[in-house]
Amino acid sequence: MMENQNKLVDCSLYIYPEKNMIKSKFLSKSHGFIGKRDNTRHNRQHYLNRLDRVSGLRRETIESLSEISVQEPSGLKRDIRRDNLLRNYRKLFDHFHDSLLIVNLEGQILEANRAALKAYGYTREELSCMKVHDLRAEETKDLIHDQLRQAIEKGITFQTYHVRRNRERFSVEVNSQQIMIRSEKLLVSIIRNSSEQKCLKMASLNREDLTILEKIASGLAHEIRNSITGVHGFLQLAIRQKLTQDKFAEHCTLMLQELNRANYILSQLILASNDKVLNLELKNLNQLLRTMIPSIQVTAEAQGKIIKCYLEEIPDIFLDENEIKELIRNLVDNALDSITTGGTVTITTTSSNKLLVLQIQDNGPGIIPEILNQLGTPFLTTKERGIGLGLVICENIVARHKGTINFQTSNLGTTVRVSFSL
Numbered sequence: 001m002m003e004n005q006n007k008l009v010d011c012s013l014y015i016y017p018e019k020n021m022i023k024s025k026f027l028s029k030s031h032g033f034i035g036k037r038d039n040t041r042h043n044r045q046h047y048l049n050r051l052d053r054v055s056g057l058r059r060e061t062i063e064s065l066s067e068i069s070v071q072e073p074s075g076l077k078r079d080i081r082r083d084n085l086l087r088n089y090r091k092l093f094d095h096f097h098d099s100l101l102i103v104n105l106e107g108q109i110l111e112a113n114r115a116a117l118k119a120y121g122y123t124r125e126e127l128s129c130m131k132v133h134d135l136r137a138e139e140t141k142d143l144i145h146d147q148l149r150q151a152i153e154k155g156i157t158f159q160t161y162h163v164r165r166n167r168e169r170f171s172v173e174v175n176s177q178q179i180m181i182r183s184e185k186l187l188v189s190i191i192r193n194s195s196e197q198k199c200l201k202m203a204s205l206n207r208e209d210l211t212i213l214e215k216i217a218s219g220l221a222h223e224i225r226n227s228i229t230g231v232h233g234f235l236q237l238a239i240r241q242k243l244t245q246d247k248f249a250e251h252c253t254l255m256l257q258e259l260n261r262a263n264y265i266l267s268q269l270i271l272a273s274n275d276k277v278l279n280l281e282l283k284n285l286n287q288l289l290r291t292m293i294p295s296i297q298v299t300a301e302a303q304g305k306i307i308k309c310y311l312e313e314i315p316d317i318f319l320d321e322n323e324i325k326e327l328i329r330n331l332v333d334n335a336l337d338s339i340t341t342g343g344t345v346t347i348t349t350t351s352s353n354k355l356l357v358l359q360i361q362d363n364g365p366g367i368i369p370e371i372l373n374q375l376g377t378p379f380l381t382t383k384e385r386g387i388g389l390g391l392v393i394c395e396n397i398v399a400r401h402k403g404t405i406n407f408q409t410s411n412l413g414t415t416v417r418v419s420f421s422l
Contacts (some may be wrong), residue, residue: 095113096113096115097115099115099120099191100112100113100115100189100191101116101127101189102179102188103131103132103186103187104187105152105186106148107133110128112124112127112128120164120165121164121165121166122165132144132148135162137161139354139357140406143408143417150412152185152187154410154411155175155411156175156409157174157366158173158174158407158408158409158410159171159174159372159406159407161404161406170193171195172191172192172193172195174190174191174192175189175190176188176189227258227261231258234252234254235255237251278320278400278401280319281318281319282316283319284316285324285349285356286311286349288321288325288328289311289328289349292325292328292329303336304342305336305341305342305344306342306345308346309348310346314349314356320397323400324401326393326397327394327397327418330393331418332347334391335362336362338364338365338367338414339364343363344362344363345361345362346360348360351422354422355419355420355422356419356421357417357418357419358420359417361413361415362415366411366414367407367414372407375407401420402421403421404419406419
């Protein structure tokens with residue numbers, strides 16, 4: 001425990017360089033400073049005794065700090081340059097527009113900038129006594145250990161829910177990376193309020209309603225017209241008796257495919273509507289999955305990919321069977337599309353006292369930040385034959401079931417977590 005305290009005091013040298021003085025982050029302002037140019041043994045011992053009494057830290061911790069703090073005159077210019085550099089870093093850290101947290105590898109918060117203090121409603125001293133676990137919504141806490149591990153290994157970007165001091169929930173996007181401070185491994189997390197992003201996005205959409213409607217109308221017209229044009233051409237040939245009966249029968253198959261494509265697009269639009277009435281029945285999610293797994297595995301095997309399922313015993317909940325199947329199909333299809341041959345998609349169900357969770361995880365390259373920030377935007381797609389409504393439909397289905405959907409991604413893969421209340 002004392003080793004951790006030594007490290008944290010050492011780390012604070014980077015966070016609190018103020019006017020050639022170094023302040024321990026574990027002491028209040030009234031506890032005093034250790035001056036860099038105080039070379040007298042009497043004054044140094046006076047500060048050591050005072051700090052030792054107030055903070056309760058071991059004497060060797062303060063001795064170590066004082067050795068760093070007391071500088072020889074020959075290094076004065078170098079110290080001034082270093083202090084100026086550290087002061088500039090402190091200003092950059094404290095005035096960064098997004099929330100910044102510096103935490104240790106166990107998730108203990110060491111430092112927060114002004115944006116974080118404002119976002120969460122805590123003082124700097126209060127946050128420094130908390131862990132990231134204390135800022136997370138209850139249903140997301142079981143993910144913290146794995147997210148810390150990924151942040152340490154490769155860095156991670158994910159979406160989750162945080163809680164303010166007044167217990168208000170808000171959605172955030174977190175980017176966490178490992179850094180080195182005084183030879184100690186720490187994590188810096190950039191936390192962006194995605195609720196505010198969504199509000200800005202909606203405001204932008206409202207200002208550009210006509211432009212968006214034009215794009216939607218153009219996209220739909222293009223997709224449906226392609227299907228109608230094919231059918232129209234075949235029928236014209238048939239009317240002019242330029243097709244034999246066998247040829248006409250062959251073309252009927254192609255016409256049905258085009259009509260089915262148009263019907264699929266219109267069906268997707270209906271599913272994307274928030275006004276759809278649910279047909280809720282008491283169902284077991286595992287049973288629904290078991291009816292779908294065989295066809296999902298056939299699709300995956302045809303692509304040279306692997307499907308794994310881990311279904312825990314879960315209670316029945318009220319579901320619209322058709323909508324939940326559509327949700328699962330869309331999420332699994334997205335996961336399969338994101339991996340290469342030999343890749344794996346893992347489907348998991350779990351439950352706690354309050355939540356039932358469906359999780360779909362792939363080991364693909366992850367979602368790039370530019371796309372992650374736009375997930376759920378209508379007609380946004382990276383697929384050659386996609387229409388960009390899949391995730392819109394998924395989010396609407398989850399919302400109609402009073403659930404939540406979260407995306408966690410890194411270069412190790414993407415995990416989609418859908419939570420339903422019990």
